[in-house]
Amino acid sequence: MAWFLQRVALSIVLLWVVTTLVFLSIYMVPGDPVELLLSQDGAAPDRATIELIREDLGLNKPIHVQYVEKMSALARGDLGRSMVDDRPIGREIALRLPRTLELIGAAALISLLIGLPAGVVAALKQGRAFDRFASLVTGFAQGVPVFVVGTLMILVLSQLLKLMPAGGFVAYASDPIGHLKLLFMPAVAIGIGLSAILFRITRASMKDVLPLDFVRTAHAKGLPERYVIVRHVLRNALMPVITVFALQLGGLLGGTVLVEYVFNWPGLSGMLVSAVSARDYPTVTAVILVISALFIGLNLVVDILYGLADPRVRK
């Protein structure tokens, strides 16, 4: 029990350190949100106006005061308001986070349907044509960056064949079919690379398990091939696959930037990118905090699962 508490406490400390680092580094970034806001298309705001608005936004307070205010607000669960449009950031994140998660989920589903079975088959038929072919294809699929896949998909599927909308978003509630159509291309763009990774881990993990004694024993007992594969091999090979896959998905939390950009998918990464270029400090801090919190949470869950599965981990 103490071990679990320690892990949780550690995660919270980590979160605090991350937030502090983000807060500090953001204030070192050159560029001023107010100047920028008032300088659109070459307007030249006067110093007095800038100072007035800075005062209004609380940017003129000493940094430690700002820090304490920010931290106590965050501790209360208040993510603050955007400097650009004065809307509550929490609501905006609540709107966008599900979209990014949906994208990741759809990509994960695609890779589970393609990468996992292909990896199992390839491991069973090592060195055969399918294995060689699949290994080559996944090697390539892993190599092609998402923005290349995305660009080519838009070119072929929407501009040439006019089969798919080029990009954008509609809410599922207002237009379910349209929503799924818009989800399709970005999910596939991520799913291709993810499938390749899943294929490789599954194949490698299966390869590790196949020559082990208990598999030979099972075979020797005369159990049917399929039964052995599913009950013994797959089951034992799956643990590392799940771990790596979970961490890959976690990595995607902030890694969908390029896909969201190419397909105009209004998710969390896009929000962060535009907040960074507008120097919208509160939004940047809040989004990074949420992404890291999810990431840390995911790691914590993986850690605890490992602890439950293998008591030796809890030294």
Add this chain to the structure above:
Amino acid sequence: MISAFRNWPSALFLCLIALSLLAPLLPIHDPLAMNIASRFAPPSWAFPLGQDEYGRDILSRLVWALRSAMFIAISAALLSGAIGSALGIIGGFSRGATEVLTMRSMDIILCFPPLLLAMLAVTLYGPGSLTLIPVLALVFVPSFTRVAHASVLTVRSQEYVDAARGMGAGAGRIMLRTILPNILGPLIVQFSFVMAVTVVLESGLSFLGLGVLPPAPSLGLMIGTGRATLAQAPMLLVWPCLVLSLLILVLNAFCDRLRDWFDPRHVHGTGN
């Protein structure tokens, strides 16, 4: 050892290195020389792959972009490898507070997805190859630290380490002379892996305009601009896409070969 190099990934990898190193000596055009009059010119004897939107030689831009991608990848991997391994070895060898400190500080970096961390850092210090290398290096320090740390833990209690200690060697000497050579395998595998991932990240950042700065040639940048001129010259997009994909394919395959080679659990050739 010979068998490891008789295969295509290693051969191609060596070719890429050679091409990158020899780029300045090759009989190709200056990748920056412009000639607006012949923009989008189709392939010719002088310009085998044609000319781009500024009338620059596409072939030489691809070669130089490859060179810059390799340069950035190798420098970043070396830098992060050096820092990360050092931290991992020190952490694993010293144990106690030092270990907790080094490993936990890595967790902080790991909280950020790599692309995100790189983007933030680039915004902080401005784009360009010179900021790109330390930024990408920073992103991959934890992976080296973890690999080094894990390897040190298995090596630490080996007899030869005890022997070195018994002979009165200092901690620094043991870490550098005794432990490092024995954990080099996994580190080299990690190095090749980081190279491949760095190429992907760099191209992504350059694609977004946050990486290599023009007029310097870069594959990501060429893809970004090629997208814009798709109607006029589709090959401007196709060539860098092909080169980038091949580059990453070769690096990945090379990494696999190294892993097979260094990983004692795997027997060479097919399993079973």
Add this chain to the structure above:
Amino acid sequence: MILNRRVLIQSLAAATIPLGSRASFAQSPEKTLRIGLSTYPAHFRPWINVGYAGHLISALLNRNLLAYDTKGALVGELAESWARESDLVWRVTLRKTLFSDGSPVTSQDVKWTFDKILAKDTGAYMRDAALPIERIDIADAGTFRIVTKTPSATIPALLAYPYLAILKAGSTDEKEQGIGAGPYVLTSAEKGVEIMLTASKHYFKDKLPAIPRIRVVPYIDENLRVAALQSGDVDLIDYVPWNAMDAIAANQQLKLDAVAAGAFMYLSFNGSGPFADKRLRQAVSYALRREDIVKAVFFGHGAPLAGVPRPSVSPYFDKKLANYWTYDPEKARALLKAAGQEKGLTVTLLATSQYTMHRDIAVLVQNQLAEVGITVKTVMPDWATRVTMGNRGQGDFAVQGIGIDSLDPDAATTLIDPSLSPTFLRSRNFEVPGLSELLEKGRAEFDETKRKAIYAEIDTLVCENASFCGVAYRATGYARSKAVSGLTLLPEQLSPFSATLFDQLTIS
């Protein structure tokens, strides 16, 4: 693993649907115009310049007192007539119009709007330009007088500025965009996703707008914006990228509306370094091959800018002065030599990597100046950093892009006079003797012939001193499906603000 079979089948079905029904998304719901916009506006607050995309939305929600027509002439919108009563007083009579909530537009609302713009804390873009206004005197609900501190010929042009919409008094307290008198009302907006507009029931133009609903979807990536138009996701896009103009013009289903001399790109100099010497500024101005830049950066969709930017429809346009800087490398080298820099000058050029045109112009300027012996080091951070660096006066010269939002010759003042407050968008740290006085004279002169002479003098002075180095006009383009008609554009530099004419659009 965790998935049960039903979920799996459902998701498989979902994944295949898109391929099956290709017809459904290509058609729009009844009578909704779908606009693909270049950016999602940062906010809908009035009077603040949030870029062309922000203006497009504002132009659909609001109206000004005056506006420009397609020929560049001032016409009344909310104002029926306007006249100068004396050197300091202008009298304006309002048309009988209603705000979108049905309440009448009165002098009181106009006065409130100007008070807001002149207040320090609204960040109004037009505040500086409106400062010569001393007060608004209300005569009755439909008439008021504008009293200026000094004689000002620019007042009518000021009333037509894109960022001077008249809003209902007090309405910005309830919602940020306030209540305007434009053809549309904002019904919902979701940041980064869509903006929904419906036709105002009280718009003053008879039977307009013809389209009952507008859905605005932001496509920040320009290539995607074009793809969305080509695949039929949207009916109209703004800010057509130059590389796509030829393809759109050639497409049978689409129509391109473009104006070659739209907004423009230029260089500004910082006099704290070597460019304090006007001969070096001139050398740069003579060393640029502007046609090449138009060809390479704007794919030929633009025009060289070799003088002070003046619309050719304006009476202040002078063909000779508009082509002042020719490509003359010999002269550039001679000027460098005269300035004692024949051994080679090294300077820093500030630009941004975030916007392709800024970046590409920096690359070309670097390349072309190298030919005359000027070594250019480029500094290209992201836009936010570039703005701050520019405001702090870093870099020897800088790539700039801007549009002029008025046809009055005074509009160029903020670009050409380095003695104004230092900002990132104009030259600084050197003086052009006599320029400020001439500009002041130009503002106070009501007689057009005399005014023309003054501005000719101003342009000559600016060119001689190279306090502004024009590079290229870039074409403004809107593209639409053939189903959309009634699109007309404002002339030349005003063309990016053409959304004020969108109330005329129809869709079949």
